[in-house]
Amino acid sequence: MSPAPNTGEGGEGDRLPDLAPLMGMASGLWVSQTLSAAEEIGLFTFLSEEGGSSLAALTRGLGVPERPAEVLVTACVALGLLRWEDDRVVNTDLSEHYLVRGRDYYMGDYVRMLREFVYPGWMRIADAVRSDRPVRDESAPGKGIFAKENRPEFFWKGLRPLSSLTARALAEEVDLTSTASLLDVGGGGGAFAVELCRRNPGLSVTVYDLPHVCEHTREFLLSTDLRERVRVHPGDFFAEELPSGHDAILLSMILHDWDETTGRKLLDTCFQALPPDGLVVVSELLVDDDRSGPLDAALMSMNMLVGTPGRNYTTGEYRSWLTDAGFVGTEVVPFHGPGANGAVLARKP
Numbered sequence: 001m002s003p004a005p006n007t008g009e010g011g012e013g014d015r016l017p018d019l020a021p022l023m024g025m026a027s028g029l030w031v032s033q034t035l036s037a038a039e040e041i042g043l044f045t046f047l048s049e050e051g052g053s054s055l056a057a058l059t060r061g062l063g064v065p066e067r068p069a070e071v072l073v074t075a076c077v078a079l080g081l082l083r084w085e086d087d088r089v090v091n092t093d094l095s096e097h098y099l100v101r102g103r104d105y106y107m108g109d110y111v112r113m114l115r116e117f118v119y120p121g122w123m124r125i126a127d128a129v130r131s132d133r134p135v136r137d138e139s140a141p142g143k144g145i146f147a148k149e150n151r152p153e154f155f156w157k158g159l160r161p162l163s164s165l166t167a168r169a170l171a172e173e174v175d176l177t178s179t180a181s182l183l184d185v186g187g188g189g190g191a192f193a194v195e196l197c198r199r200n201p202g203l204s205v206t207v208y209d210l211p212h213v214c215e216h217t218r219e220f221l222l223s224t225d226l227r228e229r230v231r232v233h234p235g236d237f238f239a240e241e242l243p244s245g246h247d248a249i250l251l252s253m254i255l256h257d258w259d260e261t262t263g264r265k266l267l268d269t270c271f272q273a274l275p276p277d278g279l280v281v282v283s284e285l286l287v288d289d290d291r292s293g294p295l296d297a298a299l300m301s302m303n304m305l306v307g308t309p310g311r312n313y314t315t316g317e318y319r320s321w322l323t324d325a326g327f328v329g330t331e332v333v334p335f336h337g338p339g340a341n342g343a344v345l346a347r348k349p
Contacts, residue, residue, distance in 0.1 A: 121135050
């Protein structure tokens with residue numbers, strides 16, 4: 001057998017690119033599922049309640065064998081979720097704030113939502129790329145991606161802390177002090193409404209969403225002190241006009257669910273519902289106009305490909321849509337939040 005031809009690549013003298021970035025991409029699932037396993041067995045909550053634990057006490061307390069307990073703890077320490085204090089393992093500040101059940105911004109329901117609702121579709125991502133169709137399995141095919149049967153209750157619970165923390169970031173950069181009444185279109189569980197009201201004492205918010213979503217919102221509002229300033233209005237923004245009488249409309253992480261035609265239609269509906277000088281706020285993970293990133297917006301766009309007909313859009317695209325709908329004075333306000341990196345604002349003349 002004759003030797004393979006020398007292609008000039010891979011020889012002893014060649015310098016190859018660092019493989020580490022590619023290895024990190026290929027094994028990214030290992031990270032997310034380590035976090036998922038630790039949260040599912042209650043590791044962080046147990047350590048918080050105990051004030052830390054030895055490995056032996058941890059195995060007894062959680063009812064897991066020694067070998068997987070040691071492997072899991074080691075991985076979580078390496079990820080910065082846990083740390084050793086002598087012979088005891090304790091939560092880091094990150095885990096103590098976000099992964100202990102009962103905390104205000106507990107992200108465990110979000111981790112569960114990804115594990116049970118989002119990731120199965122990601123395992124078929126190549127099919128979505130080939131077909132240009134969502135590949136997430138639906139319990140009730142044909143009823144729509146936001147039908148009650150296709151969005152379990154833990155989906156809305158999982159999104160709530162993400163929305164709350166994003167709303168905090170938006171409120172620090174977007175001035176709503178002169179806004180008396182805001183309509184939160186597709187406001188989900190009400191997290192944005194509550195956070196914005198807390199930071200704007202003169203603001204009241206109406207959460208507009210599908211009837212079954214508003215049921216979850218009402219339950220959540222009962223646990224807050226803002227029931228007088230936040231109310232719900234059940235409806236379908238594709239089938240009826242939006243309620244009027246609001247100074248501003250918020251579309252937070254809504255337009256990325258839909259294709260361009262549908263998104264433009266929704267902005268037209270918002271334009272009709274606002275009074276003169278009314279404000280529209282589009283809060284999203286915005287893609288750079290040159291489509292070079294940022295990474296979180298680009299990957300969220302992939303997530304939309306898996307489960308929706310939408311994607312994440314560029315700042316320029318939103319400017320064009322708003323202008324064509326009749327809005328003026330478009331401006332972009334960047335901020336750093338877990339669910340959005342900026343807001344595009346415009347007014348009805």
